[in-house]
Amino acid sequence: MTQVQFGVIGYKGRMGQALEAAIVEAGHAMCIGVDAGGNIGPLAGQCDVLVDFSAPEALSANLGAARVAGIPIVVGTTGLGEAEFVLLADAAKAVPVLQSGNFSLGVTLMAHLVREAAARLGPDWDIEVLEMHHRQKVDAPSGTAKLLGKAAAEARRIDLASNMESGRHGMTGARREGTIGFATLRGGTVAGEHSVIFAGPEERLTLSHSAENRMIFARGAVKAAAWLTGKPAGRYTMNDMLGL
Structure with missing residues (x-):
């Protein structure tokens, strides 16, 4: 198994902490973790994939960081509106993007x-x-x-x-x-x-x-991120990962 280097956005939140545990559990590694006020941009190039569980207002900057670094991004941020879905579609023209309301x-x-x-x-x-x-x-x-x-x-x-x-x-x-x-x-x-x-x-x-535990979401997101690594630019779903 190839070890994947993860950049986690929203690192100090409940999901961020669960993600760190799931990353280690799956045999991968974290390259960086940032939270509110942090900027993933200058460090994204050190990672193989970004996982974003932060806030809707941070999505534009996080997608931009993935595009500049040329790496995939998995988005689990909730509360997204039409404007954010437009941003996701635009980013998917340049890098692999997988967004879901649930990673179970x-x-x-x-x-x-x-x-x-x-x-x-x-x-x-x-x-x-x-x-x-x-x-x-x-x-x-x-x-x-x-x-x-x-x-x-x-x-x-x-x-x-x-x-x-x-x-x-x-x-x-x-x-x-x-x-x-x-x-x-x-x-x-x-x-x-x-x-x-x-x-x-x-x-x-x-x-x-x-x-029963938010670890199921973290494990699903980690599995999705590892699967997304190496894929061509485009919009992906959990259905794609499971072949549904």
Whole structure:
């Protein structure tokens, strides 16, 4: 196995610390770790790949560092908007870029199953995405919930943004056919719970995933980064890594 040199952005966060443990566990090494206020740019050239779990506002600079160094970058930062996805697409013209709302191998497979179910079950089957995370999580719905909702929307050939229902409160009226609902729970130290419910006429199908420790995300990100090393420039997903 070839040892990969990792540059970790967001090093002092929970995921940054988990990444360091997962990198060592996989037999790789860290070349540098930076956090808020740090600049990976001058040091990125010493690394084989960058892994970014920092903040949306730092994404532009981090993608720029990967481009200048000519190395791949894996992005697990949550709370990304349309502007950030434009930046990702632009960077992918120059270097390999893999971005995901969740690096769990189980969640990646779950999204594949959600896509399969949504494609085969008709519009009389309503889709609801339920997620729960620890009390410190700042964005909602989670990136993973959106990833699962997007999988369902793509399978049904609809736009998620215009068919998404979240934060129901008060007299909302009847559920609009074809929409994808989201419910968010926060509390305790929950690493991540996600369920996609397909509610049909007199029957219900639920696909669920439970994260018992954030190390599963770190291991998945490390595996993805090692796989991405040596790939040509382009936009990649966890599905690509698993061959789904």
